Amino acid sequence: MKARFRFGLLCAGLLLCGTCMPAEAALNRQKPATGAAASFEPFLGRWDLTLKAPDREYASWLEIRREHGILKAVMVGRWGNARPLPKIEITDGKLEFVSPKEEEDRPDDMVFKGRLADGMLAGTTTGPDGAPWQWTGRRAPALKRTGVAGWGQPIQLFNGKDFAGWKFDDPGRADSWKIENGTLLNAGAGANVITERQFEDFKLHIEFNCPRGANSGIYLRGRYEVQVEDDSTAEPPSHHMGAVYGFLAPSPEMPRRPGDWQSFDITLIGRRVTVAQNGKTIIDNREIPGVTGGALDSHEELPGPIYLQGDHGGIAYRNIVLTPAIK
Numbered sequence: 001m002k003a004r005f006r007f008g009l010l011c012a013g014l015l016l017c018g019t020c021m022p023a024e025a026a027l028n029r030q031k032p033a034t035g036a037a038a039s040f041e042p043f044l045g046r047w048d049l050t051l052k053a054p055d056r057e058y059a060s061w062l063e064i065r066r067e068h069g070i071l072k073a074v075m076v077g078r079w080g081n082a083r084p085l086p087k088i089e090i091t092d093g094k095l096e097f098v099s100p101k102e103e104e105d106r107p108d109d110m111v112f113k114g115r116l117a118d119g120m121l122a123g124t125t126t127g128p129d130g131a132p133w134q135w136t137g138r139r140a141p142a143l144k145r146t147g148v149a150g151w152g153q154p155i156q157l158f159n160g161k162d163f164a165g166w167k168f169d170d171p172g173r174a175d176s177w178k179i180e181n182g183t184l185l186n187a188g189a190g191a192n193v194i195t196e197r198q199f200e201d202f203k204l205h206i207e208f209n210c211p212r213g214a215n216s217g218i219y220l221r222g223r224y225e226v227q228v229e230d231d232s233t234a235e236p237p238s239h240h241m242g243a244v245y246g247f248l249a250p251s252p253e254m255p256r257r258p259g260d261w262q263s264f265d266i267t268l269i270g271r272r273v274t275v276a277q278n279g280k281t282i283i284d285n286r287e288i289p290g291v292t293g294g295a296l297d298s299h300e301e302l303p304g305p306i307y308l309q310g311d312h313g314g315i316a317y318r319n320i321v322l323t324p325a326i327k
Contacts, residue, residue, distance in 0.1 A: 040066060040090055042116055046140035046290055048298035051078065051125070053133055059223070059298035061290035062097070062137065064088065073097055077104065079293040081239065081246030095121065104128070140290055141301045143270035148201065150326040157195055157306060157320040158184055166193050169296075169307075176310055183209075183316040186216060186308070194222065194296070194307040201325035204266045204306065207318050210241070212258035214314035217245065220268050221304030222296035224288050226275060228315060230258045242275055242282045245292045250275070250282035261318075269325065271300070 049060035061076040073088040077099055088097040099110040106128040112135065114123020121137030157165060160182035168174040168191040176190020184193070199221065206218060210230050217225040225245040232239045233256075237249035241256070242264065254277045265276040275283040291298050294309065308317060 039093070040071065043090055043095060043121075047121060047137040048140045048291065048300055049121075049135055049137045050298055051133055051135045053127055054131065057297070059291050059295040060135075061140070061298060063289065075099060076246065076290060076293055077110075081293060082289070083246075095123065138298075143300065145201065145270040145272075148269060148325045148327075151203065152324040152326050154321050154323045155197075157197075157322055158317070160318070163193070165196055167196055168193055176313065180316070183318045184308070184320075185316045186310045186313050188313040189311050190313070192307050192310045195305040198303040198305050199322060199324055200303040201269045202267075203323040203325075204268070205263065205319065205321045205323075206266075207261055207263045207320075209261050209316045210258060211314050214258075215312040216315040217294070217309040218264065218266075219292075219295070219305075219307040219309065220266065220273070221300075221302075222307050223291040223298070223300060223304055224268070224273070225292040225294060225309070226264060226266060228309075230256060242277045244273060244275075244283065244286075244288055247289055247292065248273070248283050248286050250277070252280075252282065254278060254280060254282060263319075 044064050044066060047062045047064070049062055051058040051060055058078040060078060061082070063074045065072055071088050071090060073085040074082050075085050075097070076082045080103060083103065085097050086100060089095075093115060095114045095116065097112050099112070101107060101109045104110045110125055112123060112125045114121050114135065114137070119139065123135055125133050125135055127133050159165075160179070162179060163177070168177070170191040173190035176186060176188045177193055178185045178187045204220070208228055210216070210228055213231045215229040215231050217227055219225050227239060227241060227243045227245050229239070229241055237243065237253065238246050240250060240253055242250040242254065262278050267274040271288045272285050273283060273288055274281065274285050291300065296304065296307065306320070306322065
């Protein structure tokens with residue numbers, strides 16, 4: 001995911017990596033919680049949001065917490081990284097939070113207003129043109145697993161010959177992908193390519209060639225992006241190669257090798273992920289807090305596809321093999 005240098009970018013990455021938080025001043029502008037603490041409890045925690053635009057639905061994510069009597073929130077919008085919000089208030093059972101205009105590529109802030117009823121959030125906001133949008137929120141599932149009974153037969157997702165088993169989110173721009181020398185090549189900015197099959201828990205082996213300055217991503221269940229890039233050196237570690245974008249930074253971070261074939265071996269069980277790059281573990285059984293920007297949907301409880309981001313171009317993939325878990 002190509003991050004944009006907009007308000008809150010660096011602070012969000014640092015916040016979620018557990019380091020210092022330049023956005024603290026902005027967060028502290030929020031009003032201290034007043035009234036009975038219990039009135040806020042039903043709103044606290046992680047929420048899977050769905051924004052309902054006139055033409056489509058967008059996945060989003062929100063975490064609300066209270067620290068030292070002050071409400072704070074972190075949000076993943078329709079795109080981009082998780083970032084702290086400058087404003088969140090709960091008054092008389094009504095929720096209001098703001099995604100700044102710099103994050104939304106629009107002339108005004110995106111203001112969300114809603115209520116909690118029967119364990120669900122529901123409310124309104126506006127699109128870039130001022131048209132009303134509806135939005136809903138469901139509690140994000142824990143996705144805890146008791147273990148894996150075993151592993152099924154490996155599935156070759158890409159046959160090296162054609163797009164059998166794959167589809168495009170924008171067929172009109174499908175020519176941005178080519179089959180070249182047995183590889184799946186994202187020749188230019190265009191459509192995302194998505195497996196027709198959906199998966200729950202799995203091990204994924206995938207090889208990639210990322211030229212200098214290129215950017216792409218591998219979405220697990222269509223919701224969690226493992227970053228493939230060579231253009232984010234100035235951005236937070238959670239935006240670097242092998243990161244779960246905006247949430248989990250690789251540690252240790254592997255040396256950059258633009259133009260070389262490399263590999264990821266990714267294990268996803270529930271919302272816990274392990275990522276090995278070129279045989280070296282860089283994320284070790286960490287929890288993914290929520291969906292990342294560009295997710296196909298926010299229904300984390302459901303199986304989902306593998307999808308390869310194609311809106312930047314330049315990256316090739318091959319030897320894409322998924323082994324499903326057996327419950």
